[in-house]
Amino acid sequence: MASIFTTLLLSQVFSIVPFSAYGDGLTQENLPPASFGNRQAALFIKISPPILTKDTVGDTYVQLRLFDAKTNQAVPHTSYFISVWKDEKLLLRNLFHAHSGELTLKIVPTKMDVNDVLIYGDEVPQIPGAWTGFNDRVEVHAPVLLDSGLYHFEIKIFGIDYDQNIFADKDVKTFNSWLSVGDISNQKIISSGKSYDTSIISYYDKINNFKFDESKKSISFSMPFNWDMKRIEGQNIFVHQEVRVPKAFKEFTDTTAYDGKVSGLPAVGRMLILDPYSIEGTSILHFLVNKDDILKIAKTIPAGAKTMDFTVAPASAVAKNSFDVKFDSGAVAKVSYDSNLGAGDTIPLQISFFDPNGQLLKFVRHGFRIEDSSGKVLLENSGDDPQKPGILSTEGIDVQEFKFPSQGTYKITLLVVSHGLDELTTYQGIGSSTFTIGKSGQASQPSTSDYQIPAWIKNNAKWWSEGTIGDSDFVSGIQYLIKQGIMKIPNTQSGTGTSQTIPSWIKNNAKWWSEGTIGDSDFVSGIQYLITQGIIKV
Structure with missing residues (x-):
């Protein structure tokens, strides 16, 4: 048992530096280390907010931190030459300096030419043209983060350790990062004469061409995408889309299975995941498309295609x-x-x-x-x-x-x-x-003869999960129903514990069971746990 799992756990407990390669499709990244003399230093970059809305568009930042890959300490007096592009259009190109090594650019998104960018800060006397500020925070008015989509950041490190240290051209290190700002597309679906507020959240680029086909109960949409194979092969890339549909739209949400496609490729396994938990009253479908998926699609995509297309529709419920x-x-x-x-x-x-x-x-x-x-x-x-x-x-x-x-x-x-x-x-x-x-085609969970739960108990479970009835009332009620044979539970060894504290996961199970998110067997497993702990005595 103490194989790789224990080794991994211990290595994580005692590791110092987190390295994550998120890249194209997310909002922050730890870029691989580069050599600075006898030192290896990596670059952390983050843009915020992750999603542009009318409430967040005025609160936008770019953060950079050059740090020692062994000690995780920021490298002081770092000079960053930053260039930013979107859709191959240059939006920013300026030199900045962080005495602490950690630079924060407060971006004021402004429609202007790149040559008219305004910077509010202090110039570094030893480095002509380099900008800094109090606590290494600089305000920049530029056409950056005006819109959702994919941004290319090129960061050249011109010097480290002290202000006057400016590298020769051959010693300048370059980091490249492609980060995305998400987009929210709010839509109304009309079905059977009723209106349902639906949202598509793209963590990659702006959503277009939203459609709902009532005959198929299918949702479709697209977003801009560059299918150049060399670009895809050369980048860390990941596409994440969320489809949020109210559970009140039962013709779409009253199932546990969905059929989805991404530009013609069936979205199977982890490519399309249902999340009925995160937001009460809402089903969230996640399209999670990794680099291998995208390369597979790119080989079959028609020449000249400029969008990535998504469709999703409910399938027959799967037990x-x-x-x-x-x-x-x-x-x-x-x-x-x-x-x-x-x-x-x-x-x-x-x-x-x-x-x-x-x-x-x-x-x-x-x-x-x-x-x-x-x-x-x-x-x-x-x-x-x-x-x-x-x-x-x-x-x-x-x-x-x-x-x-x-x-x-x-x-x-x-x-x-x-x-x-x-x-x-x-x-x-x-x-x-x-x-x-079990055998293929044959359910392997306990048969219904092993347990019987009257349907009306779901109401009790719902009231308990909402706090309408207390723990002791719920426990005594279930205990009575089992003893009277009204509720049948598989044979379970009774425990002798004295604690009456019910774990929160059991109450969550009761809530999800009452909503139909999980099945009877899951609820029964929670009751069995209470019996083994001596909380329910039968």
């Missing part, structure tokens, strides 16, 4: 098996898969990570391992970047595919390395759970 993996930190991972898939099938396992309050953990770095009943490791995956262990799940929901060789009991072990863009280790740890894979 799911699901189970929880709990961590000592209080975090919980929910693993679910198609109940009709079994031995010999390639099964997509959807893994969703939650904090103790039932909120999705975003930007989770994780690993997983699958073992058979003999303890033989069948699959282990901790990402493909040796510099940065862990699979990155931006929305806290990942899909991993595996073909189970035979029917039987399997064990999954999950590792949480960090979460959040700032790579917090609050919920770092390892958790495991066993599950059963």
